[in-house]
Amino acid sequence: SGEAEAAKVDPALEIRWRACFGDIEKRPVPQAFDSASGCKLLQLFLTTLWCWVDKLLDELKPQKVTVVSLCAVIYEPKDRKADRRIKRINCTKFSNWYKFKELVELVYINANGYVHVDFDCDGLGPYIDLMLLEEAALAQTRAVPLLSGARARPATATMIQENVIAGVLAAEQAGTGWAIAIQDQWRCPDTNCGNHPYTCWISHTPGQPDCFEKQLPVNGNIIKIWARGIDAQLCTVLEPSDNVRLALVRAKDCIELDKQKRRVSSRGEGEGDGNIAALTKLLIVGQLKQLSQAQLAPPVATLLPPTTWEPLKYDHWQEILEHTLNFWDWFRTTPSGLLHQFIMKMWKEVVLAGRLNINLIMDPSENGIPMTLWVEYYGFPPGVLLQLRKAA
Incomplete structure (x- = not known):
């Protein structure tokens, strides 16, 4: 049954590979741009992705380039840019890769077609160009007070902006x-x-x-x-x-x-x-x-958890899916006495197959999951549901 369930959740993806120096619009890297249509999620591997990064670095030689971040942007064509999900990919943390795949599955459940994934690689370099830009910015900010004149003037909004422009320019770098x-x-x-x-x-x-x-x-x-x-x-x-x-x-x-x-x-x-x-x-x-006095402060008494679940508020369905994924990742890594395989089985049957979010799971009324539904329909012990609600 586990293999059949895994076969159901294998979305087809529209993938783009991109790279830039800080800004994808202003400083893109044309050597990195590529795309593919109809790729299956199970055919994506972390090692293959980082091989693409290593190949890109070889093509950019002799420039000295450092990879700052590698992020995956998951979205549907109808999604606004602000609603797109971003997951940071690390070459040494396989847990981030698994979380990326779980996020793609969540978006795919309510998608009406292909799910789009953009792999964006952000780099810093060449180092010489950054040094020249930094020195030019500092020289420009140092020249501002020399041109301001000898006489003292009252503090105005323009003068205040001139005084803090050095910090703003430094932050932009x-x-x-x-x-x-x-x-x-x-x-x-x-x-x-x-x-x-x-x-x-x-x-x-x-x-x-x-x-x-x-x-x-x-x-x-x-x-x-x-x-x-x-x-x-x-x-x-x-x-x-x-x-x-x-x-x-x-x-x-x-x-x-x-x-x-x-x-x-x-x-x-x-x-x-x-x-x-x-x-x-x-x-x-x-x-x-x-x-x-922070080091000398006595321990603060923790507040007792609320007796009833307060539903999480959200404006878009992807927000409650993100809350559900975050809670499940936290519960999976927290010592609870439950096996990892058992927790993942609940995730697949209740969240993925049943399409239940965290608000519905925590609601004991007929509008959510009463104990009889949890035991008789899903076949899980009642103590596990109580443990989930207590942890939430």
Whole structure:
């Protein structure tokens, strides 16, 4: 029965192979472009894909090129570009390849034809061109204050933009290879956060649970600076550098200061420059105090899980499929006393064959999966469903 089930889920794909230096529109690599129609999913292998990458690097010699990322974009022709699914492929992690195939199967279930897959390879190089661009950008930013004149002028919006243009130009050189990995790793899980579902960094303390009240929003410029630090081997995706940490604290302080200014202006209270400076100092001191005492803070008592399942909200069916896949991947790698083959059997029969998402599985009413349906129709023990709902 397992072979028959596997034979059913073997979608035909429209595949494109592409490569670029940072931007697929502005700096493509014509030597990498190729396409194929009607390819079967079971005929795709990770080793064959990376052989294509190695062959591309040989064709680009004598240029010195480094592969930043290899991503697979899964979509239907009717999908908007913002709704397309992206999965990062790693040559040493076969689990990412299996997750890619499972994501293709999920998209194929509700597709009305071929599923399109784009393999995009992002590289950095040649190194000499990047060095020249970097030096030219720095020379241009250093020339700005020399041309501004000798007399002092009041701070205007134009002057503020001129003062921060050096940081913006430096961030634009970071590229997008590691930015995808940073966004995937640090996507905000707190639905009550104003930055959800974008990127937030949380300082992990060994032996203590994560405190979402201390999470720091990560904007686009900080992500690019972070990615550039990874290229320079100054930090990693899991651990940012000290410069990135300082930028995160300063960005949050600016957000809090803007909120405070809006509150004061809404009440009609006038504040002088001295009060604003004092408020800024208090915010910075308070933030530094929290960071210094993070190692000495006592363990925070974890909240009890809710007694009932709160359905996940989504605007597109692919979002709830992604939530279902993420939960199943997490449950499969979490110690539960269940065999891997048994968990995958439930995945194929309940999710793929039954077309049930996580909201329906967690709903015990007649609109979801009552216990009688789970036991009598699917033939699984009742304790397994209780264990799934408790884990969720």
